[in-house]
Amino acid sequence: MTTITSKIVLTVTVLALSLGAEAAEVTGKILIGADNEPGQWLSVGRTYDEQRFSPLNQITAGNVGQLALTWFADFDTNRGQEASPLVINGRLYVTTAWSKVFAYDAKTGKPLWNYDPQVSGGTGIKGCCDVVNRGLAAFGNKLYLGAYDGRLIALNALTGKVEWQVDTVDQARSYTITGAPRVANGKVFIGNGGAEIGVRGYISAYDANDGKLLWRFFTVPGDPSRPQENTALEKALSTWTGDLFWQLGGGTVWDGILYDPVTNLVYFGTGNGTPWVAEARSPQGGDNLFLNSIIAVKADTGEYVWHYQVTPSESWDFDATSPLMMAELVFNGDKHRTLMQADKNGFFYALDAATGQLLAADAFTTVTWATHVDMQTGRPVEVPAAHFGKTGQPVAVQPGAQGAHSWHPMSYSPNTGFVYVPFVETVSAFAPDPNYKARQGTANTAMGRAGPEVMKNLPEDAPRTSRAWLLAWDPVARKEVWRSDMRGTIASGALSTAGGLVFQGSQKGELNAFRDSDGKQLWSFAAQTGVVAAPVSYAIDGEQYIAQLAGYGTRDYYTPNHSRLLVFKLNGKAQLPPAGELPPPRPLNPPADFGTADQLMLGAETWNVYCVMCHETAYGNRGLFPDLRYSPLLHSAEGFRAVVLDGALEARGMVSFKQRFGALEAEAVRVYLTQRANQAKLAAAAPRP
Secondary structure: OHHHHHHHHHHHHHHHHHOOOOOOOEOHHHHHOHHHOOOOEOOOOOOOOOOOEEOOOOOOOOOHHHEEEEEEEEOOOOOOOOOOOEEEOOEEEEEEHHHEEEEEEOOOOOEEEEEOOOOOHHHHHHOOOOOOOOOOEEEEOEEEEEOOOOEEEEEEOOOOOEEEEEEOOOOOOOOEOOOOOEEEOOEEEEOOEOHHHOOEOEEEEEEOOOOOEEEEEEOOOOOOOOOOOOHHHHHHHHHOOOOHHHHOOEOOOOOOEEEEOOOOEEEEEOOOEOOOOHHHHOOOOOOOOOOOEEEEEEOOOOOEEEEEEOOOOOOOOOOOOOOOEEEEEEEOOEEEEEEEEEOOOOEEEEEEOOOOOEEEEEEOOOOOOEEEEOOOOOOEEEOHHHOHHHHOOOEEEOOOOOOOOOOOOOEEEOOOOEEEEEEEEOOEEEOEOOOOOOOOOOOOOOEOOOOHHHHHOOOOOOOOOOEEEEEEEEOOOOEEEEEOOOOEOOOOOEEEEOOOEEEEEEOOOEEEEEEOOOOOEEEEEEOOOOOOOOOEEEEEOOEEEEEEEEOOOOOOOOOOOOOEEEEEEEOOOOOOOOOOOOOOOOOOOOOOOOOOHHHHHHHHHHHHHHHHHHHOHHHOOOOOOOOHHHOHHHHOHHHHHHHHOOOOOHHHOOOOOOOOOOHHHHHHHHHHHHHHHHHHHHHHHOOOO
16 A cells, blocks of 8 residues: 555656646735736636636637537546636646545646545435535645535645645534635635534634634524623624524535635625524524624634625525625726625625625516515515415425525626626425424424425416526626526536636536627537536636536436536547437336325425435435435335445445434335325326326
8 A cells, every 4th residue: 555655646746747846836915916827727716806707818709619628537426516626837626526636737637646535425414415515725835625524624736645634513513514615814714514404604714834723703693591702693692582593503604705805804605594494493583693694704813894684584595605706896886896696595786895785686586585675774575475484374485495596606707797697597385394393413494395286376487497597697787688598407607708708517418608798609518417517717838728527417316427527628639438328217116005194194204304305306406316206125125224224325425314213214204205106107197288
């Protein structure tokens, strides 16, 4: 083992030297002046403004038809791929599912090194939505990785060797990290996820040199019988009632983080509460600060500066964790350093970066839970029937729980003044669970099952399934300029360039280029897999490249994923291997219905508590998790128990549930799934009207 490792390190060192290992390290000055390095992609959003705009203009609307693959790299997983690469000093760094890191020669694609943090398959149960990773941060000669299991790891950028690592979370709780760290002022900023499963959200700052914790800002108050960590949380206490908020928490900072060198503030968005339903977590009302908020703190100390709560007393999983972006814009004749977010709740927000003053708030898709945002109070004017926790009645709401815009990066072009927003039209049926009980270590939504009549009563033009688009939004005129054709059911990240182009993938299995002014599609590449991550652009030896991480379900869990890094340039010569024909869809072949009415009820209850977040097709599992109605294990009580209780597939992320329920519940879930499979089979065979 030692000999092999030595050979790998030697090879890496030689290759790295050929790429210019003597090049300057990534200093704070270089990061602030990232626009002076147009050929590099130094941070997840390229610049601290996180506009994801490339000043490179060799690839244009006139010649993009000549864009072709120049190299690619395959990965060893069929899980989702959501990262944007970094390109620094001729080396390309990218993360994949399970928090793995790969380094390549950015020009040739020659592998340099790879790093596997050895995240246990059993940690998969701690998250709601796959074991993804969205990228790295760079500073000095280090790369910073937020691993899925909650570690912050510093790697040597030249060799991939671990320089230091720290646990950023309580491993006894269901915390995860999927978002990319940010670095500024010698500090690494990182959040975490897990709000559905009952953790208290926070953002932390660590010393970039040695991993020492410097400050931490919690997003919801702690035990009210004890002093709070700061005065902001003391004030937030008055917006909560009951005791679930400090037992379960919520408000995790799982994606959108931005540092601004002009204000020297760190901005971040916070997620939903635990449980989702406001009346279940805070029975006597209240706004529940700082859930679903955009917060600004001092970068050096973590001291609270301001907040804006986009969705007070929220019940629909409208996290405010979508990417944040900064630009100099003029509103009502005054120039503002403007912080922008296209939120899951369907509104596009513009805020003054220094003060948090609301400058604009407009619906960019159909919104039925509120009529508008009152610009005087900053609060949404809600539709009373949408608050199903108050009415006790099921209701269909747009956007749905998937959100109008989640983590998928948007891009701003200073040439057009447009923000290019990947968004999804969705609708969800919501109903309260009158029998909800708080549970540790599993999903806490307090949601019941709404009857099918709720969706049947939707307006004719409401989406019955999710519909994804790319939207060009004018943030100053506060209106849509153009939108693409439908891109599938899941959004995909965007990149705009000085060549007059916007690049965006699609779940349908494409990477496309659109003209930035009017949205005309000018180029497309068949990626052989779903594409949801955001591309980047860089230049080496006078040539511009586009790099795109691909890998997502295009049909179902059993369809090949083909996770890859795809790199393009003008007149590239590489070709992907033939994809081959897709295997036929798995047939619905359940056993005959069996079990008792009591088993069916127990199975439905167990499913809704423990299984729904990953395997429920109505929640949009997007092919990342198997649709268990199709499972051959429905025919075998013994085989079903081996997976669900004995952990036979733990290495693939399907952990044993024997600490949560027993054989009685496992068999009841099999009864319930069998009934649903037979219902689906019958519906598929019925003649269409």
